[in-house]
Amino acid sequence: MSSSLICARCANLDLDTAIQRASNLYRDIKNGTALPPPPGLVKSSNGRLYYSDAICIHEFGARLSIPSNCPLCTFFRALRVKVQPDIADQRYKLLAFRSSESWMFRLDSLQNSGSWDEIQDTVFMAVVPDDEEIPSCCHEEFWLEKDIPSVGGIYRLRAEESTDTDPNILVRAREMDGRVNLGLVRSWLDDICRKHHGKACGLVKDCEPVERGFRLIDCWAKEPAVKDKAWGATYAALSYVWGTSLADMEDWPTTVLDAIAVTKELGLRYLWVDRLCINQNDTEEKGYLISRMTTIYEAADFTIVAAAGSGASHGLPGVRSTSRNPQPKYFLDSGSLLLSTFPDPRRDVLESSHWTRGWTYQEGILSKRRIVFTENQVYWECQGMATQESLNMPLFLTPAFEDRVDDSELRMADFMLTGIFKTDAYSGGISSNQADMVIMEDDAFRLDYGFPVHQGATTRAQLRSLNEHIRAFSKRNLSYDSDVLPAFSGILGMYKSNEDLSLLHGMPIWYGDICTQSGAQISFALTVTSWYHRAGSSHQLFVSEPCERRTHLPSWCWAAWKGPVTWRSPPDFEHGAFLGDLIATDVETPIYLRDRSAPTKTRIASENPTLMHIKAPLVLKYFHRIPTKKQWSWVRRPGRPGRESLNAESTGWDETWHRIAGRLSFIAVSVPMTGEEWTRGHEEGRLVSVLLFASKDPSSEHSRARFLTVRKVESADREGEREGRCERVGVVMLIVPSVSLVKCASVRDFLKQIPVHEGDGEMVVQ
Numbered sequence: 001m002s003s004s005l006i007c008a009r010c011a012n013l014d015l016d017t018a019i020q021r022a023s024n025l026y027r028d029i030k031n032g033t034a035l036p037p038p039p040g041l042v043k044s045s046n047g048r049l050y051y052s053d054a055i056c057i058h059e060f061g062a063r064l065s066i067p068s069n070c071p072l073c074t075f076f077r078a079l080r081v082k083v084q085p086d087i088a089d090q091r092y093k094l095l096a097f098r099s100s101e102s103w104m105f106r107l108d109s110l111q112n113s114g115s116w117d118e119i120q121d122t123v124f125m126a127v128v129p130d131d132e133e134i135p136s137c138c139h140e141e142f143w144l145e146k147d148i149p150s151v152g153g154i155y156r157l158r159a160e161e162s163t164d165t166d167p168n169i170l171v172r173a174r175e176m177d178g179r180v181n182l183g184l185v186r187s188w189l190d191d192i193c194r195k196h197h198g199k200a201c202g203l204v205k206d207c208e209p210v211e212r213g214f215r216l217i218d219c220w221a222k223e224p225a226v227k228d229k230a231w232g233a234t235y236a237a238l239s240y241v242w243g244t245s246l247a248d249m250e251d252w253p254t255t256v257l258d259a260i261a262v263t264k265e266l267g268l269r270y271l272w273v274d275r276l277c278i279n280q281n282d283t284e285e286k287g288y289l290i291s292r293m294t295t296i297y298e299a300a301d302f303t304i305v306a307a308a309g310s311g312a313s314h315g316l317p318g319v320r321s322t323s324r325n326p327q328p329k330y331f332l333d334s335g336s337l338l339l340s341t342f343p344d345p346r347r348d349v350l351e352s353s354h355w356t357r358g359w360t361y362q363e364g365i366l367s368k369r370r371i372v373f374t375e376n377q378v379y380w381e382c383q384g385m386a387t388q389e390s391l392n393m394p395l396f397l398t399p400a401f402e403d404r405v406d407d408s409e410l411r412m413a414d415f416m417l418t419g420i421f422k423t424d425a426y427s428g429g430i431s432s433n434q435a436d437m438v439i440m441e442d443d444a445f446r447l448d449y450g451f452p453v454h455q456g457a458t459t460r461a462q463l464r465s466l467n468e469h470i471r472a473f474s475k476r477n478l479s480y481d482s483d484v485l486p487a488f489s490g491i492l493g494m495y496k497s498n499e500d501l502s503l504l505h506g507m508p509i510w511y512g513d514i515c516t517q518s519g520a521q522i523s524f525a526l527t528v529t530s531w532y533h534r535a536g537s538s539h540q541l542f543v544s545e546p547c548e549r550r551t552h553l554p555s556w557c558w559a560a561w562k563g564p565v566t567w568r569s570p571p572d573f574e575h576g577a578f579l580g581d582l583i584a585t586d587v588e589t590p591i592y593l594r595d596r597s598a599p600t601k602t603r604i605a606s607e608n609p610t611l612m613h614i615k616a617p618l619v620l621k622y623f624h625r626i627p628t629k630k631q632w633s634w635v636r637r638p639g640r641p642g643r644e645s646l647n648a649e650s651t652g653w654d655e656t657w658h659r660i661a662g663r664l665s666f667i668a669v670s671v672p673m674t675g676e677e678w679t680r681g682h683e684e685g686r687l688v689s690v691l692l693f694a695s696k697d698p699s700s701e702h703s704r705a706r707f708l709t710v711r712k713v714e715s716a717d718r719e720g721e722r723e724g725r726c727e728r729v730g731v732v733m734l735i736v737p738s739v740s741l742v743k744c745a746s747v748r749d750f751l752k753q754i755p756v757h758e759g760d761g762e763m764v765v766q
Helices: 015-031 071-077 107-111 143-150 182-196 254-265 283-291 293-299 345-350 359-366 459-474 486-495 519-528 575-581 600-607 675-683 747-752
Strands: 049-051 055-061 092-098 123-129 154-157 215-218 225-228 235-239 270-272 303-306 329-331 337-340 369-373 378-382 386-388 397-399 410-412 501-504 507-510 542-544 591-593 612-614 618-620 658-660 663-669 687-696 703-716 722-736 756-758 763-765
Touching: 015 055, 015 092, 015 123, 015 154, 071 329, 123 143, 182 254, 182 369, 182 378, 235 254, 235 293, 235 359, 254 270, 254 303, 283 293, 283 486, 293 359, 293 486, 303 359, 345 378, 359 459, 359 486, 459 486, 459 501, 459 507, 459 575, 486 501, 507 519, 507 575, 519 575, 519 687, 519 703, 663 675, 663 703, 675 687, 687 722, 703 763
Parallel strands: 235 270, 235 303, 303 369, 542 663, 722 763
Antiparallel strands: 055 092, 092 123, 123 154, 154 337, 215 225, 215 270, 329 337, 369 378, 378 386, 397 410, 501 507, 591 612, 612 763, 618 687, 618 756, 658 663, 663 722, 687 703, 703 722
16 A cells, blocks of 8 residues: 555554564563563553553554544554444554463463463554553453454564464464455364364264255255255255345255355265255154254264355355455555454354354254354364464364373363354353352353363253353244244253253253252252343343243243343352252252152153142242342452452442342342332232242352242133143242351251241142
8 A cells, every 4th residue: 555645644653663563572571581561450540440561552543533535544443442432532542462462362371381482472453442541551451352352453464474384473364355265164174173173073973863854965966956865974064044035035045055165165065954955845854854953963074154144145255256344454565464353253153143043053053063154254163173264373282181192182272262152061161160160141252261072071061051052042033932942952962961961841950869859859949940031241139021921831941931041140149050069958849740640750751741830839928128238249350361350349230139038139020020019919919939949059158049930820721621820920039148047957947047938729830
């Protein structure tokens, strides 16, 4: 780009020199010949937290806040981290960071690895808001974790670096054109995944074959055609959004034709596409194949994920004639090239139409290898690594098992950013599987690092991952209510090796014994009172999330309601972690399903019951919510993963708790209701909260009593007679403090600490 076209301010900007100085300084810091900046967080005068370890390359002032004819200003303006709300004269600055500080790595683990001494760190830049409250070399707490990944980093690529293959260089940008680099994708597939990932990404050899209705598209035919094939052929699969336009409904829409081209280019002959390979007019065969989704996607050699557009006519960006977004770039007079790495492709996927659809959820999760096409680039994620087209970086493969000395089963190192298609160890990297870790946030994008050993997760990890899959799936959209459980059924197949873990109408049930008692009944009582609807990430002590009812399912299961589900409640309850750690249950309310004469496990497996009978119910006695005299504030350790501050900070949420009969309370309902209406409904008998589960928390000195809130409804039984029944509308949790527990010598004493009394007769919840 000619310097005569740029503005006067940019003409005086020597980026090559500034970037090289930053690179030299970071190199000297790493080598110990220069003093490092303070590593911790600093609090500004207005309470905001920031780091002071960046290098300021340039202060733009307010000139990026408006469009400009200057091509360099235009380049940087397009890559701003924007503030909300947008400010007319917002000031910006250009900061330089070490690549090892980027969201792609967990720095403390990287520094402790055997690779650190050999690594040649690099520098990337970002355009961020310039706030007078924060010094010019500083950046806010979450910019590197959330804000900068949403626009991407800026790298300088010198002419001689474009062909440099030094494996010790940590990160460089890769220059891209309008076509997907399928040669690069094939190297990920053949040279790394197939060669080094072993069983983690290999085919499931002991799966039951698909015995009828199995068809594949022959991509090598002169005209693509669907053919009947015997089970055992090697094939790719396509995961995409069907769409509703006339172009989407064509027999061979653009996305399918592009996927055929990709399949051929990557060396396979056959492709499986649900709409074409399932006879949509044969209801019985269609139902059978839907029930075999786990096998079909697990057995695919790889799955092509169309994460761009909203229908089948959109195509795969960068394939054949389907265009994709041009990579932002700027040539400096020195011959160096400034390149954007695009937004992190994980975020592109999370914001795509593909990520909103119910049926595509299990397609992405069940696949062993995923080749994801976004509007910007191609993204690869398998069971052992995650990488992208716009970054040139070593993959740092390490043995998946410490006792292995060969390279037959490798995976990305634990300091590498993990993927988003989580399987039976949903919580992600190694750090998330720690026994003492409880994750309270429901963030859409949580940074996790490392790739866990799949199909080797503990029961505790599996319970947590089931909850997380339910939470993620419940945010998805379905065209038909009846699809909610069929579209989720494939997820259960990941846990089939654990015979004691199952689902009842989508609810996790543990069949094994708990304290020599029926694990099915105990886990059911805990599970049914642990989920609720919360659309936001902030905790609220009275949550009312209006949700539409799916009447074909029992009200006590999450699938019976439309809306995002969470399994976490304040101050620190996470259902999967709690159930996994549960070693003692102090009281269990008798819970019976429709047929109370058969063993629980047998009954659930054979009949899939829908009615919940509660014999001799204990119901909440008091209903007035009284604000506590004390202000409660929960704290967190701020900072990025591996760089958390030692000083706790107040979170600012839920400072005012309410008590019911002296017990701290948490209430959630799935229908529109205020706190006052909740109290009045109980007083008038329209609402009843029945105790289903109470126990001491294995991880604290307190206890929790969990109630199911129901309202009375009228429904006809099988004989046409009218029978009074209830439906679930919410949950209540009361905290019983340790000071009250020391008085308890028996279960009866424990019940006296909970404000309940005996209800009338038997309750039936439908």
